Amino acid sequence: MKKVVVGLLGCGNIGSGVVRLIGQMRQDIREHYQLEIDIRRALVRSTEKKRDEAVPRGILTETPEDVLNDPEIAVVLEFLGGEQPAADYMARALRAGKTVVTANKMALALHWRELQRAADEGQSGLYYEAAVGGAMPIIRVLQHSLQANHITRLSAIINGTTNYLLTRMTDEKLDYQTALSEAQRLGLAEPDPSSDVEGEDAAYKLSILASLAFHAHIPVSLIQREGMTRISQVDIRCARDMGYTIKLLASAARSGSEVDAFVSPVLVPVHHPLASVKGAFNAVYLHGHAFDDMMIYGRGAGSAPTASAIVSDLICAAQDPAPAFSTFEVVDGLSDSVSMAKDRTCAFYLRLQVKDDAGVLAHVASCLSGEQVSVRALQQPQATENGAQITILTHPAEESRVRSAARAFDPKLVKVMNILRVEE
Amino acid sequence: MKKVVVGLLGCGNIGSGVVRLIGQMRQDIREHYQLEIDIRRALVRSTEKKRDEAVPRGILTETPEDVLNDPEIAVVLEFLGGEQPAADYMARALRAGKTVVTANKMALALHWRELQRAADEGQSGLYYEAAVGGAMPIIRVLQHSLQANHITRLSAIINGTTNYLLTRMTDEKLDYQTALSEAQRLGLAEPDPSSDVEGEDAAYKLSILASLAFHAHIPVSLIQREGMTRISQVDIRCARDMGYTIKLLASAARSGSEVDAFVSPVLVPVHHPLASVKGAFNAVYLHGHAFDDMMIYGRGAGSAPTASAIVSDLICAAQDPAPAFSTFEVVDGLSDSVSMAKDRTCAFYLRLQVKDDAGVLAHVASCLSGEQVSVRALQQPQATENGAQITILTHPAEESRVRSAARAFDPKLVKVMNILRVEE
Numbered sequence: 001m002k003k004v005v006v007g008l009l010g011c012g013n014i015g016s017g018v019v020r021l022i023g024q025m026r027q028d029i030r031e032h033y034q035l036e037i038d039i040r041r042a043l044v045r046s047t048e049k050k051r052d053e054a055v056p057r058g059i060l061t062e063t064p065e066d067v068l069n070d071p072e073i074a075v076v077l078e079f080l081g082g083e084q085p086a087a088d089y090m091a092r093a094l095r096a097g098k099t100v101v102t103a104n105k106m107a108l109a110l111h112w113r114e115l116q117r118a119a120d121e122g123q124s125g126l127y128y129e130a131a132v133g134g135a136m137p138i139i140r141v142l143q144h145s146l147q148a149n150h151i152t153r154l155s156a157i158i159n160g161t162t163n164y165l166l167t168r169m170t171d172e173k174l175d176y177q178t179a180l181s182e183a184q185r186l187g188l189a190e191p192d193p194s195s196d197v198e199g200e201d202a203a204y205k206l207s208i209l210a211s212l213a214f215h216a217h218i219p220v221s222l223i224q225r226e227g228m229t230r231i232s233q234v235d236i237r238c239a240r241d242m243g244y245t246i247k248l249l250a251s252a253a254r255s256g257s258e259v260d261a262f263v264s265p266v267l268v269p270v271h272h273p274l275a276s277v278k279g280a281f282n283a284v285y286l287h288g289h290a291f292d293d294m295m296i297y298g299r300g301a302g303s304a305p306t307a308s309a310i311v312s313d314l315i316c317a318a319q320d321p322a323p324a325f326s327t328f329e330v331v332d333g334l335s336d337s338v339s340m341a342k343d344r345t346c347a348f349y350l351r352l353q354v355k356d357d358a359g360v361l362a363h364v365a366s367c368l369s370g371e372q373v374s375v376r377a378l379q380q381p382q383a384t385e386n387g388a389q390i391t392i393l394t395h396p397a398e399e400s401r402v403r404s405a406a407r408a409f410d411p412k413l414v415k416v417m418n419i420l421r422v423e424e
Numbered sequence: 425m426k427k428v429v430v431g432l433l434g435c436g437n438i439g440s441g442v443v444r445l446i447g448q449m450r451q452d453i454r455e456h457y458q459l460e461i462d463i464r465r466a467l468v469r470s471t472e473k474k475r476d477e478a479v480p481r482g483i484l485t486e487t488p489e490d491v492l493n494d495p496e497i498a499v500v501l502e503f504l505g506g507e508q509p510a511a512d513y514m515a516r517a518l519r520a521g522k523t524v525v526t527a528n529k530m531a532l533a534l535h536w537r538e539l540q541r542a543a544d545e546g547q548s549g550l551y552y553e554a555a556v557g558g559a560m561p562i563i564r565v566l567q568h569s570l571q572a573n574h575i576t577r578l579s580a581i582i583n584g585t586t587n588y589l590l591t592r593m594t595d596e597k598l599d600y601q602t603a604l605s606e607a608q609r610l611g612l613a614e615p616d617p618s619s620d621v622e623g624e625d626a627a628y629k630l631s632i633l634a635s636l637a638f639h640a641h642i643p644v645s646l647i648q649r650e651g652m653t654r655i656s657q658v659d660i661r662c663a664r665d666m667g668y669t670i671k672l673l674a675s676a677a678r679s680g681s682e683v684d685a686f687v688s689p690v691l692v693p694v695h696h697p698l699a700s701v702k703g704a705f706n707a708v709y710l711h712g713h714a715f716d717d718m719m720i721y722g723r724g725a726g727s728a729p730t731a732s733a734i735v736s737d738l739i740c741a742a743q744d745p746a747p748a749f750s751t752f753e754v755v756d757g758l759s760d761s762v763s764m765a766k767d768r769t770c771a772f773y774l775r776l777q778v779k780d781d782a783g784v785l786a787h788v789a790s791c792l793s794g795e796q797v798s799v800r801a802l803q804q805p806q807a808t809e810n811g812a813q814i815t816i817l818t819h820p821a822e823e824s825r826v827r828s829a830a831r832a833f834d835p836k837l838v839k840v841m842n843i844l845r846v847e848e
C-alpha cells in the first residue's frame with residue numbers, strides 16, 4: 001500500500017467536498033489503487049469559522065508554511081481561487097518538489113510560464129483537470145486520448161452560469177434580469193456576475209483548452225471576448241424561428257498556423273449536440289482529422305463534481321508525481337508556431353430594426369451584396385407599432401465584410417440590433 | 425528520443441488506417457512526445473493482396489512468429505477481429521513480455537482472464553481503448569478520470585449499425601428492410617447483420633464497460649440481450665407521440681452489490697442527450713455519485729477514428745508498457761462481490777392490439793392494477809380497419825409484474841405487440 005500525504009490550500013466549498021469525497025472513497029481507493037490518502041494540513045483564513053463536519057479541526061492552519069514547508073506533504077491541492085496568492089503558493093510548492101493539483105483556471109491561465117519554471121526547478125508537476133469543466137475529463141482526454149490528431153476546432157459551453165441563464169431565458173421566456181436574480185438566489189450566479197456574463201471565466205478556460213488542443217500557448221489576452229448581456233428575448237425568439245438556439249460558446253479553430261479564439265454568443269442549430277446542453281451543464285465539442293467529431297458533456301461546477309476531478313488528479317499524482325504540463329513550450333505570449341487570425345469566415349445572424357418602407361429591403365440586400373455577403377434566409381415579420389424588423393442568416397462570409405456591409409446601412413433606414421456568429 | 429518497435433496482427437481496413445495515421449503524425453509525435461514509432465512487421469493472410477499504398481510491402485508477412493517472436497518488437501497491435509486466433513496470439517505476445525494494443529472486443533470480453541494471466545506471466549500489459557466505441561475515450565475515462573466515484577449507471581449507444589438503422593427509420597420513416605439494405609450498400613452493415621441487430625456486438629462492449637465501471641467482472645453470458653428486429657414503424661411513431669425516441673441501449677446499473685445489465689431497445693425522452701446521438705455516432709451516458717451525469721459522444725467505428733484510439737494507446741504503451749488491466753480481479757464468471765439482479769424496476773411502454781370493444785380498456789387497466797402497475801400515460805387512437813390499438817406508459821414498476829400483468833390479458837381481447845423499457 002502506497003501512502004500519499006496531502007496538504008490543502010483552501011477549505012471552503014470545494015475543499016470540504018474533497019475531504020468528504022476522500023472519506024467516502026477511502027476503502028475503494030485502497031482496494032482499487034493500493035493507495036492510502038493522508039490529509040495532513042489545510043490552510044484556511046480562519047480556523048474559527050464553522051465548516052463542513054467532514055473536515056477535522058485538527059488539520060486547519062492559518063499559516064501557509066505549515067502546508068508549503070512540510071517535507072512530508074507530497075501533493076498540494078489548491079482551491080483558493082483567484083490569481084494571488086494562489087499562483088505564488090503553487091509556485092512555491094512546485095519549487096519545493098511537491099506535485100500540485102489545482103482547480104484554479106485564472107492562476108493557471110495567467111501564470112502558466114511561472115508555474116512551468118517552478119515545476120522545472122522542483123522537478124515536480126501540476127494537474128489541472130478541475131480547472132476546466134468541473135467533472136468533465138476534458139484535460140485528460142486532450143492530453144492522453146487525442147494525441148494522434150490535428151485538432152482543428154473546439155466549441156465549448158464552459159460557463160455554467162451563463163448556460164443556466166440562457167436556458168431559462170429560452171425555455172421559460174424569462175428576461176435576463178429575472179433569470180439572473182433566480183440564479184443568484186440558487187447560488188448559480190455571483191452577487192457580481194460580470195466575470196461570468198462578460199465571458200471572462202470562459203476565456204481563462206478557453207486559453208487552457210486551446211493551448212492543449214493546438215500544442216501552442218494561446219494567451220487569454222488574445223481571445224476575443226463578448227458577453228451574453230446583448231442577448232434579448234427577441235434574439236432568442238428570432239433564432240428559434242430559424243431553427244437555432246443561442247449559446248455562449250468558447251470557440252477556437254486552427255487552420256494551418258492561424259488560430260482564431262473567441263468567447264461569444266453563437267446561434268447553434270437545434271439538432272446539434274451542443275443545443276441539448278441545458279442548465280448548468282458544460283460540454284466541449286471537438287473536431288480532429290482522425291477522430292472526426294467528439295463531445296464530452298458533464299457537470300462543470302459544484303462541490304462534488306469538482307471534487308471528483310480533484311481526487312482523480314490526486315490518484316494520478318500519486319502514481320505519476322511529475323507529469324509534463326503540456327506538449328508545447330509554455331511562453332508568456334503567443335507561441336511562435338502560430339499567429340492569430342485577422343478575420344474569420346462563418347455564417348452570421350443579423351437582426352435589424354428598419355423603417356417600414358418599401359425600399360428598405362432592397363437597400364439592405366444591396367449593401368450586403370456590395371460586400372459579397374450572400375443571404376441564406378431572411379425573415380421579415382408583419383410590422384408592428386414598434387416598427388419593422390428583418391432577421392437575416394448569411395452564407396459563410398468574412399466577418400470584416402459583414403461588419404462593413406452593416407456600416408454601409410443608411411442609419412435613417414436601418415438600425416443594427418445585433419450581429420451574431422452562427423455555428424453549422 | 426525514445427523509440428518503440430511495433431508489430432501488427434492484421435493489416436486490413438483498420439491496420440492500414442493505423443499505418444497511415446502514424447505516417448501523418450510522425451513528426452508531431454516526435455515533437456510532442458519525443459517518440460519514434462518503427463512499424464517492423466505486419467501479419468496478413470496473403471502478402472499478394474492489394475493494400476493501401478501507405479503500407480510498405482516489405483513489412484508484410486504470413487508467419488505469425490515473425491511478429492510474436494521478434495524480440496525487438498515491444499508493442500503488438502491486434503486487429504484480426506473475432507475470437508481466434510486473435511486471443512491466442514495476444515496471449516502469446518503478452519507472455520513474451522510485449523505490450524498488446526487491441527481493438528478486439530470479442531477476444532477481450534471472452535478471454536479476459538486468460539489474457540490477464542498471460543500478462544502476469546510476461547509482466548506486460550494490455551490497452552483496449554479501441555475495443556469499445558472507436559475514437560470515444562471511454563476506457564481511459566473510466567480508468568483514469570472517474571476513480572473517485574461509485575458509478576451506479578451507464579447507458580450506451582455502442583453499436584453504430586443499429587443506431588444508423590434506427591435513425592433512418594425514425595427520421596425518414598423507412599422500414600427496417602429498406603434501412604438495412606441502404607446500410608449494407610454504404611458498408612455500415614455486414615452482409616449478415618445478425619451480430620449487430622441482435623445486440624451481440626453491443627453485449628461484448630457492455631461486458632467490458634460494466635466491468636470497469638463496477639470494478640467487478642460482468643461476463644457477456646449474464647447480459648440479457650434483445651435485438652432491434654422487433655421494432656416497427658408503429659412503435660417508433662407511438663414513442664414519438666409520447667415524447668420519446670427508440671434507441672438500442674446497452675445499459676448497466678448497480679445498486680449495492682446487485683448488478684443489472686442488458687442490451688435492448690429502450691424509449692429515450694427526446695430531450696435526453698442520448699436522443700441527439702444520430703446515425704453511426706456512439707455515446708456513453710454515465711452516472712456517478714460525485715460527478716453526477718456525464719456523456720462521451722463520438723465516432724464508434726471507421727478506419728480513421730479507430731486508428732485514433734489505437735495510436736493513442738500505442739503512445740501510452742510506449743510511456744507505460746505494463747498498465748493494470750483493471751481494478752478488479754478478472755475471473756471467469758461473475759465476480760464474487762456482486763450478483764445479478766433478479767428483477768428490474770423502471771417505466772415500461774406497452775403496445776397492445778385490442779378488440780374494438782367498450783370493455784377492453786377496463787380489462788387492461790384491471791390486469792395492470794392487479795399487479796400494482798400504475799399507468800402514467802395512455803393513448804388510444806381512433807380504431808381503423810386494422811383494429812384498435814392502445815399504447816401505455818407505466819410509472820416505474822417491477823418488470824416481473826408488468827410481464828405478469830401482460831400474461832393476464834385475455835388473448836381473445838388483447839394481443840401484446842411490444843413491451844419496451846423506458847429511460848427517464
